Amino acid sequence: MNTNRNRMSGIRFTLVVALVFLGCFTAHKSNAQDGEQLFQQCKACHTIGQGKLLGPDLLDVSKRRDKVWLKNFIKSSQTMIKAGDAEAVALFEEFNKLPMMDYNLSDPELEAIIKYIDSFSKADSEGEEVSATTSDSLAAVEAVNYLASIDTEENRKKGKELFEGKRKFNNGGASCISCHHVNTSDAVQGGLLAKDLTKSFSRNGGLSGIKGIIEFPPFPAMKDAYQHAALTEDESMKLQVFLMHADEENAVSESSISELIKQGLLGVLILLVIISLVWFKRKKRSVNYQIIKRQRR
Structure with a gap:
């Protein structure tokens, strides 16, 4: 009888250990997947090893900042800036005082995002870390080449038509002019519900910034509006060209x-x-x- 009881206890213990191990493995896998999914809302402003956009490149960010600091900054960067945190204030000044949205994320979600970013880091011993200067230089060259390939009068014209709603978006999204205005010589008066986009090209760091905002909207209203009506890559490109020329037309030194x-x-x-x-x-x-x-x- 005692032997059977001991055998049953052993089986139960083995099952418990297996379930715990399976749970940890599943949780780890889920964390990685969740981190990648959660990072999608950061792509408008940040890359991981691709250079600066509206905000800094996040490659190896855990080596530059404490994890607690990172979590607090993601939750509410403006709270830290108003509290006088030196590093937060320096970042705010460096990136044109463009406020980062607050993210009401749980601690496991914050952990998942940080783990996802860290998964791109290279070990120090490998000596393969990409310097910020190198990644910025590569990004600048790519931006110049990309601009040369898309900067045509036809793309500017079609971008203007998309902005004003004269040309419909493929997925049925609302025209930009519903909420925004752009001041050009032949402009149609746009909406006043959101920010004037006349100088958005230079204000948001050029093509990379505009592309990020269009394709991965960081603003709640814009995100909701295009959640099920995402713009195509071609539509995004034409809008980028239109906004670039609008900015140049209104340039005042x-x-x-x-x-x-x-x-x-x-x-x-x-x-x-x-x-x-x-x-x-x-x-x-x-x-x-x-x-x-x-x-x-």
Whole structure:
């Protein structure tokens, strides 16, 4: 009897160990898959080893930042910036003060994202780490080549038609002009529900930034609008070209703005001097006073 009990206990123990092992394996596999899926919402602003977009390249980010810091930053970067965290403030300044969205993620989800990013890292001993400078240079060359291949008048025209809704998106998405406006010489007045996109090309880091936002929308309203009506790669490309030309058409250098301000201030100063001179020669007493004064004489 005791032998049977011991045998049953052994079998139960073995089953428990097997289930725990299977659970850990499944959880690990699920974590990796979840991390890749969760990272899709980061692709508009970040790459892993492909260079900077709207935000920094995240390759080896765990070697540069503490895990607790990373989790807090992902949850709410603005909270850290307002609290005066030096590293968070430096990143905010470096990337044109473009605020990163807050992500209400659980701790396991944050762990999954960080593990997914870390899976691209090279071991130090291998000596195969890609430097940030090298990846940025490669990204810059690719951007130049990509631009040369797509920058045509036909693509600009079709991009404008897609933006204004004169040409429909293949998957039935709403036209950009429903919410946004772009100021060009032949522009149609756009919506005011979202940000003016006239200078979006330079504001968001060029082609890579625009492409990331279009193909992986980081903004909740835009994400919901195109969740089941994603733009094709060809549509994205034509919109990129249109927005690039709109930006160039409205380009005003900082030196020109400064010169305009200086000339305006000089004009105001001259006007004030003229007004002062005229006011100084004004009549100080009434006409009746002068008549009475003559009569008294």
